[in-house]
Structure formats: structure tokens, C-alpha cells
Amino acid sequence: MTSTEWSKREKEIARNAYQAAYERECEAILHKVRTMAGEATDPEGLWRIHDYLTEKRKHTDEKYDYRYSVLVFVFARLIREGWMKEEDIAGLSEEKLHEVRQILGIGGGG
Amino acid sequence: MTSTEWSKREKEIARNAYQAAYERECEAILHKVRTMAGEATDPEGLWRIHDYLTEKRKHTDEKYDYRYSVLVFVFARLIREGWMKEEDIAGLSEEKLHEVRQILGIGGGG
Numbered sequence: 001m002t003s004t005e006w007s008k009r010e011k012e013i014a015r016n017a018y019q020a021a022y023e024r025e026c027e028a029i030l031h032k033v034r035t036m037a038g039e040a041t042d043p044e045g046l047w048r049i050h051d052y053l054t055e056k057r058k059h060t061d062e063k064y065d066y067r068y069s070v071l072v073f074v075f076a077r078l079i080r081e082g083w084m085k086e087e088d089i090a091g092l093s094e095e096k097l098h099e100v101r102q103i104l105g106i107g108g109g110g
Numbered sequence: 111m112t113s114t115e116w117s118k119r120e121k122e123i124a125r126n127a128y129q130a131a132y133e134r135e136c137e138a139i140l141h142k143v144r145t146m147a148g149e150a151t152d153p154e155g156l157w158r159i160h161d162y163l164t165e166k167r168k169h170t171d172e173k174y175d176y177r178y179s180v181l182v183f184v185f186a187r188l189i190r191e192g193w194m195k196e197e198d199i200a201g202l203s204e205e206k207l208h209e210v211r212q213i214l215g216i217g218g219g220g
Contacts (some may be wrong), residue, residue: 026153033159034147043136049143050167059217 008067010092012072017088021078022064025057029056072096116178120202124181127198131188132174139166182206185215 006014036049065074078084079100091098146159175184188194188208195215199207 011177023153026156030147030150030156034141037140037144037147040140043133046136046140046143046163046169048162050160053156053163057157057160 004069007093010096011068013065013089013091014068014075017075017084018064018066018078019069020088021083022060025060025083029053029060072099073103076100080104113161117203120206123199123201124178125176127185127194128174128176128181130190130198131193132170135170139163139170158178158194166197183213186210190214192212 033049033053034083036045036052040046040049063074063077075084079086084096087101089100143159143163146155146162149158151158173184173187175181185194185199186209189196196207196210199210
């Protein structure tokens with residue numbers, strides 16, 4: 001498989017890795033919401049939770065883009081931010097993994 | 111004082127009652143957010159908290175309107191919904207209290 005063609009198996013790996021990263025990031029947001037809700041003592045503290053969630057929802061909606069044409073960029077970003085590990089996408093074609101590493105700046109020349 | 115003129119003392123009573131009601135309602139919303147955050151187990155549960163806060167913020171922004179021209183309506187609504195008690199606004203002119211009761215449908219003929 002090249003970097004633009006995705007086999008059935010690759011799609012399965014990609015979907016699982018993507019979904020797991022999304023759930024990890026949402027879990028971290030939820031953890032933060034619990035902390036903020038536990039510490040809030042006034043209306044300002046309450047609406048700060050809303051502001052935080054509004055921002056996070058906007059960012060995650062933008063970031064989690066499952067079009068195959070952009071997926072290597074999405075994966076590179078998720079790896080950089082720590083929501084995904086390289087081993088989560090093991091099984092993708094060497095070309096795709098190479099592209100991800102290139103975007104991450106760890107791919108060497110080429 | 112008539113229902114359209116507000117003395118310094120009335121303004122003080124009104125502001126305190128209004129602020130206390132707002133804090134009570136925000137406290138109830140915060141309590142619900144804590145429960146939702148504690149029970150959420152997936153991204154859907156997380157974003158339900160955001161939807162809930164978005165709706166509540168819109169509603170409270172609309173409801174808590176401190177223009178003196180509409181304040182008797184605001185107070186009547188807050189009393190009906192349980193965020194304010196009639197005794198919280200004791201000290202306002204009889205005319206204003208009468209208007210509030212009228213709006214609440216407990217004022218007798220008018």
C-alpha cells in the first residue's frame with residue numbers, strides 16, 4: 001500500500017488507533033472537568049468549565065479528522081501531543097509510517 | 111416608592127436578592143455538572159456536560175436581567191422557579207410586591 005491507498009486491514013488499524021486516541025484525550029478533558037467542578041465555588045468557576053469545554057470541543061472537532069487524505073498528518077499530531085503511540089499504528093504500510101515520521105521530523109532525509 | 115421608582119434601600123435589597131438567587135441557581139447547575147462528570151464514561155458523556163452548560167448559560171443569561179424596568183417580572187419568575195423566596199425581597203414597596211404577586215397569580219384582583 002502507498003501512502004494514499006488504504007487496505008482493509010490498514011483501515012482497521014487506523015480506525016482503532018484513532019478511536020483510542022480520541023477516547024484518551026476525552027478522558028483527560030473529563031478528568032480536568034472533574035477537578036474544575038470540584039474546585040469551583042462561585043458562578044465564575046462554573047462558567048470557566050463551560051469556556052474550557054467550548055474550547056476543547058472546538059479543538060478536538062478540528063483535530064480529529066478521519067479523511068484518509070489527511071490521516072498521516074492527524075496521526076503525526078496525535079503522536080506529538082502524546083495521545084497516540086507509534087506502536088498503535090504498527091501494521092500500516094512502511095510508506096505511511098515513513099510519512100508520519102517525516103512530519104514528526106524524525107524520519108531522516110527523503 | 112411606586113413600581114417604577116427604586117429607592118437606594120430598595121436597590122440594595124433587590125441587588126442582594128438577585129445575586130443570592132443567581133448564586134443558588136449556579137450552585138445547582140454546578141452540582142449537576144459534578145454528578146454528570148462523575149458518571150460520564152465516554153466522549154458522549156463528556157460532551158453532554160458541554161451541551162448542558164451551553165443551554166444553562168444561555169437560559170441564565172436571558173433570565174438574569176437586572177434592568178429596573180423588568181425586575182418585578184424577573185423576581186416573579188425566580189420565585190416561581192424556587193431560586194428566590196418572597197421574604198428575600200421584603201422591604202420593597204407594597205406596590206412592587208403587589209406586582210410580583212400579581213404576576214405570580216397570587217395577588218387577587220387588580
